[in-house]
Amino acid sequence: MRKRFLAPFVLSALFFAACGGGQNSNSEQQANNSTSGTEGAAVDTSMVSPGANAPVAKGKTLIDDQDCKTCHKEDVKLVGPAYKDVAAKYTADEATIDKLADKVINGGSGNWGDVAMLPHPSLAKEDAKEMVTYILSLK
Ligand code: HEC
Structure with missing residues (x-):
């Protein structure tokens, strides 16, 4: 049980470490480029927004938005x-x-029993793959 809950934390720790690195080099760039004040601020906000670009976190968000x-x-x-x-x-x-x-x-049954999963035809393939990537990360 414990281990399973630890994995996402380790992943997000790695992500934030990577993100922090990016942010540092970014603020160096900003220092060189101090004339574009507002643009710099916008970039900064997106870098800080939590987990926005982590693929696994994205899959989870997509799943939370669906049925x-x-x-x-x-x-x-x-x-x-x-x-x-x-x-x-x-x-x-x-x-x-x-x-x-x-x-x-597409939905369907057969791999886990006779009950079928509902199809989700409006889902983009890429989003469905993000969701599956998240699900398969839950080992
Ligand atoms: C109506 C209930 C229902 C909903 C809603 C539903 N599922 Fe399922 N899901 C199932 C059932 C039942 C199965 C087992 C199908 C089988 O036996 O092949 C399943 C299986 C799966 C599998 C494994 C498929 C396989 O072939 O092993 C994945 C992955 C999955 N669902 C993801 C999702 C995701 C992501 C969503 C939301 C977009 C979702 N499900 C929504 C009922 C549902």
Whole structure:
């Protein structure tokens, strides 16, 4: 249990470390470029906004915005399998992420039982892949 909860923190720590590095070099640039004050400020805000560019965090945000949680939970099977069970079943390679993203978009049953997942035809393929990447990171 503990380990599973630790992983996202480690990931976000890494992300913030990387982000902090970027920010430093960015403020150096700003110092050289002090005439464009407002533009510099705008760049700064986006750098500080938490987790905005981390792929895994993006997948989670996308999932939170969708109906996924009516049928899925991270740890517990509801209508659909728990995300951690999905993560345990598959390897997070490009082909698998692609296949599961199609499944989220098209819906269907058969891999976990007879109950079908609803299709999500309005989802962009790229967004579906972000979601699957997040789900498969929950090992
Ligand atoms: C109506 C309930 C329902 C909703 C809403 C739903 N799912 Fe599912 N999901 C299921 C069921 C049931 C399965 C098992 C399908 C099977 O047996 O192949 C499943 C399976 C999955 C799988 C594994 C697919 C496989 O073939 O192993 C993933 C990944 C997944 N869902 C992600 C999502 C995401 C992301 C969303 C939101 C965009 C979502 N689900 C919304 C019911 C749902």
